[in-house]
Amino acid sequence: MKNLLIILATSLLFASCKESAIENNFIYFSEAQPANVNIISEFPKKFIGTYAVDTLHGLVIEPKCTYLIKKETITALKSELDSIPELEFRNNQVYDKSENKFYKTFRKADSVSFTIERIDTIFSFAKNEIAKAYKSSLILNEQVDGKYQTNILKLTTSGVKYVTLGTKNDFTKLQSELKIPFETIMEENDTLHVVLTLSRADFRKLLRKEGFDFESNFLFK
Template identity: 65%
Template structure:
């Protein structure tokens, strides 16, 4: 039974360069946020650094992309690794034959522990992506069918906060506190999502809010 657990853990862990975004967002914007702020084509040098949540989770901002690095640690004995066709124990390292690369490996007696990195892209300046710098934050907009899904990186020399807007709970919070104009999109009597049209002043107030459902905090070390 244990070898099947190892196989399943490996299958889940081997995922790279996928989009790291909130699925089925309830909140969209009618335009890239904030309005009347120029787009940027590269992230400012002052923000380019690595922020750490813990050993297994890091937020990395590079000049032309931002991504989250997650490290999955898998422990097995050699006979269990032999049951996974994609893996081979070679020169004291676990080698992934399908990816043609070794994993960082630790060996203690018969126990083998190896680490698999997963890179989840937040933003990459693709054709449908618009970034803006505003109030010591990077506002990341992705155009989807003429509307925009927006996330926020609040960055400093010490801490970083990644905020993904937005769930229905986020919308209820914003609607109660800020009263941003919005349009509701309904299909077959079901509310699919809302499209907000904030002024720049509205978005500045939104930026000050805390307690969104999808917030992740990191430290610069």
């Protein structure tokens, strides 16, 4: 019971945060991508909008921020909900005191089901973030210890493709197809990550590639 309440509380007390689909990034770049392209201070109008994979997963691009939305339905006994101080069952709905909001709620016998939204901010023009617009794509760079982790939002005929670059498989794919110069960062004979150095022409070729480990297609909504 205690473990269930901890899991439930953790699920409910979510906040906007920056998370990567890749826990241990393997690919970094020596400079913000693509090289020799102007930095932008907000996203162009053609990218602004709301996109969705399905009814539970969405992507929102605003002028100064872009984020993922995931809806999740949680089911628990009413007695378990009553044990969480931040929640209250009010007017047959779950009320979140910390967020000052009601959740869409369904009740069956002693069980309560309600739907929440999780928000994962991808990019918000923070001090360590650099955005560039290039070839119908938004290139989102985050500086980490003097190098850059790079993600891509690419306009398609049906919406937006979100690509998170960074796995060993992605690196193998890029090296076999593009032969990009790179530096290997080692620690105690183990490879921690690689740092790629690309020309603008190299990056243009990278943009044409498909089949990265973490890529999702979001449709116009």
